[in-house]
Amino acid sequence: MTRITVKVDGSSFTDDVEPRTLLVLYLREQLGKTGTVVGCDTGNCGACTVHLDGRSVKSCSLLAVQADGHEITTIEGLATNGQLHPMQQAFHENHALQCGFCTPGMIMQSIDLIADNPDPSDEDIRLGLEGNLCRCTGYQNIVKAVRAAAGGAQ
Amino acid sequence: MTATEERPAAEVGTARLRKEDARLVTGRTRWTDNIVLPGLQHLAMVRSPFAHARITSIDTAAAKAATGVVAVITGADIADEQGALPNAWAVIPDQKAPVHPSMAVDHVAFAGEIVAMVIARTAAEASDAADLVDVDYEELPPALELKAASRDEVLAHPDLGTNVSAVWSYDSAESGTGGDVEAAIAAARDGGIVIEEEFRQQRLIPAFMEPRSIVVDPTTEQMTVWSSTQVPHFVKIFIALVLGIPESKVRVIAPDVGGGFGGKLQFTPEEVLTVIAARRTGKPCKYNETRSESLMAAHHGRDQWQQVTLAANADGTVTGLKVELIADMGAYLGLVTSAIPLLGAFMYNGIYKFPAYHLGITNVFTNKTWTDAYRGAGRPEATYAIERLMDELAARVGADPLEIREKNWIKHEEFPFSTVSGLRYDSGNYEAATAKARELFRYDDLRAEQQQRRESGDPVQLGIGVSTFTEMCGLAPSRWLGSMGYVGGGWEHASVRMLPTGKVEVVTGTSPHGQGHETAWSQIVADRLGVAFEDVEVLHGDTQVAVRGLDTYGSRSLAVGGMAVLAAADKVIEKAKPIAAQLLEANTDDLEFTAGRYGVRGTEAGMTMAELAFAVFQGHKLDGSAEGCLDADATLDPDDFSFPHGTHLCAVEVDTETGGTKIRSYVAVDDVGVVVNPLIVEGQVHGGLAQGIAQALYEEAVHDESGTLVTGSFDQYLLPGAPDLPGFDTARTETPATTNQLGVKGVGEAGTIASTPAVVNAIVDALRPMGVTDVPMPCTPYRVWKAIQEGRNS
Numbered sequence: 001m002t003r004i005t006v007k008v009d010g011s012s013f014t015d016d017v018e019p020r021t022l023l024v025l026y027l028r029e030q031l032g033k034t035g036t037v038v039g040c041d042t043g044n045c046g047a048c049t050v051h052l053d054g055r056s057v058k059s060c061s062l063l064a065v066q067a068d069g070h071e072i073t074t075i076e077g078l079a080t081n082g083q084l085h086p087m088q089q090a091f092h093e094n095h096a097l098q099c100g101f102c103t104p105g106m107i108m109q110s111i112d113l114i115a116d117n118p119d120p121s122d123e124d125i126r127l128g129l130e131g132n133l134c135r136c137t138g139y140q141n142i143v144k145a146v147r148a149a150a151g152g153a154q
Numbered sequence: 155m156t157a158t159e160e161r162p163a164a165e166v167g168t169a170r171l172r173k174e175d176a177r178l179v180t181g182r183t184r185w186t187d188n189i190v191l192p193g194l195q196h197l198a199m200v201r202s203p204f205a206h207a208r209i210t211s212i213d214t215a216a217a218k219a220a221t222g223v224v225a226v227i228t229g230a231d232i233a234d235e236q237g238a239l240p241n242a243w244a245v246i247p248d249q250k251a252p253v254h255p256s257m258a259v260d261h262v263a264f265a266g267e268i269v270a271m272v273i274a275r276t277a278a279e280a281s282d283a284a285d286l287v288d289v290d291y292e293e294l295p296p297a298l299e300l301k302a303a304s305r306d307e308v309l310a311h312p313d314l315g316t317n318v319s320a321v322w323s324y325d326s327a328e329s330g331t332g333g334d335v336e337a338a339i340a341a342a343r344d345g346g347i348v349i350e351e352e353f354r355q356q357r358l359i360p361a362f363m364e365p366r367s368i369v370v371d372p373t374t375e376q377m378t379v380w381s382s383t384q385v386p387h388f389v390k391i392f393i394a395l396v397l398g399i400p401e402s403k404v405r406v407i408a409p410d411v412g413g414g415f416g417g418k419l420q421f422t423p424e425e426v427l428t429v430i431a432a433r434r435t436g437k438p439c440k441y442n443e444t445r446s447e448s449l450m451a452a453h454h455g456r457d458q459w460q461q462v463t464l465a466a467n468a469d470g471t472v473t474g475l476k477v478e479l480i481a482d483m484g485a486y487l488g489l490v491t492s493a494i495p496l497l498g499a500f501m502y503n504g505i506y507k508f509p510a511y512h513l514g515i516t517n518v519f520t521n522k523t524w525t526d527a528y529r530g531a532g533r534p535e536a537t538y539a540i541e542r543l544m545d546e547l548a549a550r551v552g553a554d555p556l557e558i559r560e561k562n563w564i565k566h567e568e569f570p571f572s573t574v575s576g577l578r579y580d581s582g583n584y585e586a587a588t589a590k591a592r593e594l595f596r597y598d599d600l601r602a603e604q605q606q607r608r609e610s611g612d613p614v615q616l617g618i619g620v621s622t623f624t625e626m627c628g629l630a631p632s633r634w635l636g637s638m639g640y641v642g643g644g645w646e647h648a649s650v651r652m653l654p655t656g657k658v659e660v661v662t663g664t665s666p667h668g669q670g671h672e673t674a675w676s677q678i679v680a681d682r683l684g685v686a687f688e689d690v691e692v693l694h695g696d697t698q699v700a701v702r703g704l705d706t707y708g709s710r711s712l713a714v715g716g717m718a719v720l721a722a723a724d725k726v727i728e729k730a731k732p733i734a735a736q737l738l739e740a741n742t743d744d745l746e747f748t749a750g751r752y753g754v755r756g757t758e759a760g761m762t763m764a765e766l767a768f769a770v771f772q773g774h775k776l777d778g779s780a781e782g783c784l785d786a787d788a789t790l791d792p793d794d795f796s797f798p799h800g801t802h803l804c805a806v807e808v809d810t811e812t813g814g815t816k817i818r819s820y821v822a823v824d825d826v827g828v829v830v831n832p833l834i835v836e837g838q839v840h841g842g843l844a845q846g847i848a849q850a851l852y853e854e855a856v857h858d859e860s861g862t863l864v865t866g867s868f869d870q871y872l873l874p875g876a877p878d879l880p881g882f883d884t885a886r887t888e889t890p891a892t893t894n895q896l897g898v899k900g901v902g903e904a905g906t907i908a909s910t911p912a913v914v915n916a917i918v919d920a921l922r923p924m925g926v927t928d929v930p931m932p933c934t935p936y937r938v939w940k941a942i943q944e945g946r947n948s
Binding site for chain 1: 171172174175177179180181182183185187188190361362363364365395399412413414415444445446478532667669670726779798834836837838839841842843844845867868869873875876877879881882
């Protein structure tokens, strides 16, 4: 067991974890952050995307011990005082989700995308979401939502 | 005139934002894997690495001794207890099928079949111990290639004596729905046109985003099963039937479910085994499949060879269609594996007036993952064949592909139309959808550009693909299902309850997993009962709440389940009438129900549904002559299928030097009848297009020569990402269905059914001057390049 201290969605946690524990499993099983999900075992789908110190990471591709001393934001930490984050609102308003399983990762990646590129073209958005798979929407409304959120952020 | 204009209220037809989103965008979801119970144990499966083998021995000693392990179970341990997995559709009375065990006992028939399971304290301990289970196999030759398997060259199940499960046919001359196809072909060989093609429907994987997950709690009198399934009601019935547990002792809950696409229309080995593990240990058990397990062992889709012959007059008027297809069942029959080709059997004639039709189906076992429903299930295959053929016919005649279609399609004024395959299309307007698509696509401009590129010898050629499709959906009239050999029905059930506070509780037997029923059913009920959209709550997916239901698949939810909701709402209005009469001291004949209120004709007196609901809750003023309850149940069996249709046009740029393709524009004009929520409909079309395009360009489940799945992760199975797909231009025409009250048709599968041939037709159209007449799917750059080389050499 290894002791780690992390800040997740604004709260600090100190825990003993097995060195092989994936960050996503630590978040889900030890902290109950079940909004973040696991969709594959090869790092392709991006459903588990969270922010580590403000940048998107696939939490299935990091060990919990690698997050020691860092700050993590999950889908559950985005809304403030009951107000949806503009990206969450944009996904809702543009019908950018159906089953919603990829949505937490997709939203976290989209926020990172417009942080890097505040005025992305549709092509920029599609490339920026390359590592996040969705089987329901055909991506059209996701692209629309990200564009809308980017517009609103300016 | 549309039905919309006749409706008094405004909810139906409005692009309401989804109620479901609130929890989904914030992570307040309940996926099955989120469920944790005290004492929860975890399962890991040991799966066969061989496609075909005999199990000679299993040594579980090391696994049993590993830390945290509660039990290790092999097929021999549960040989009697596990029963056999069901096939619910005998396409012929003497259909052949091997016994389908949840866990192999002594014979494995595909790579990925479960041979043992470990029950342990944690998922990691279960997984570690599964690696310690030592299984000895004696390898057997696998039956892999479908055509060879159909000839019984190698047997997938030696005990069965053959690989052929069933042979089924439909003939219009025998059925009295048309002429003799052989005569039509013979006549066409003399001065007409005969087109003979062979198409391959490659094997696909549904690949829903949420891997399957099951939790079973056996710790009370009643067992509770959470499963990531499309069909909780099916799962309940089959747990009872297969494991001998009284149905009343089983509760199945499908909580939030992350996609299905037919892939979760199944009763699975993993469900049976998790129940057995929980029952044996008396503790709650959870099984989560990994993505690799999901791709390997959750059922696959498509996988057919289609031999097609189209006969036509020299002017391009079609005279006959003959189809012989071989369908790969894989290693076993799942719930409706055997019927997937059958669901396409009546759609090969598409929207066209064929005077003669023959279809033969041969269902064949191989040593590959079993197949079953995948979005469209039979209808994409049929639509692909006919729409590819119509493009070939146009080329042969030298006519525009849209013109040759119009020459042969059922005209607007000819509905209702009885087809050569024995269906009755109630409504449609192919002219309107096509005209709209042409305009949006700028068809004539693109044809001009195509001509220009051809003349200039541009290395990047432009192709235009057409697909004017229809499909049968809204599964299904129970009588029809019974006549075709299905053991179940196709009805749907709903309850509508007025609550004391004026809110409305709707219970649906459908089981959504992304389709937005909570939103759409709210719209339907709000209109009918005259209550606010926000005041309607839709419950589903728990067999203790939605006691009766047949779940979600086959684009049935709105046309069947939604109509059941409507029927239940109407019953509530009827039940409220005598109560309103009592409370208003009026004669029922003097009451009229408008906008959620019973009023006494000619007076100001009246009561809203909310007021009536509270009065019923109190019961103070009821005289007992009418039941004091504003709840109603309705079961609805559809009169017929619904037949959505549309015109899809696709422009593809093909780099003739590399074989690379790029979809430049895609226009989809769909007619799904009256639309309850245009936002949801558009989303369904987008997602459907993505999956149909993916079949045309990207996806294929590939096995190597030993029967191992090569495309066993998302590294190899090419699920399209955002950069792999174009933007879509979607639009609608609205020809109301005449077979249900609202005039709605299904939409869930339409995009998938229509789009695959549109894309491939475009690629072939681009390359036709180079002698290319077909490119096998998926049309990878290599295959396109190879087709160009072969075309040049021919």
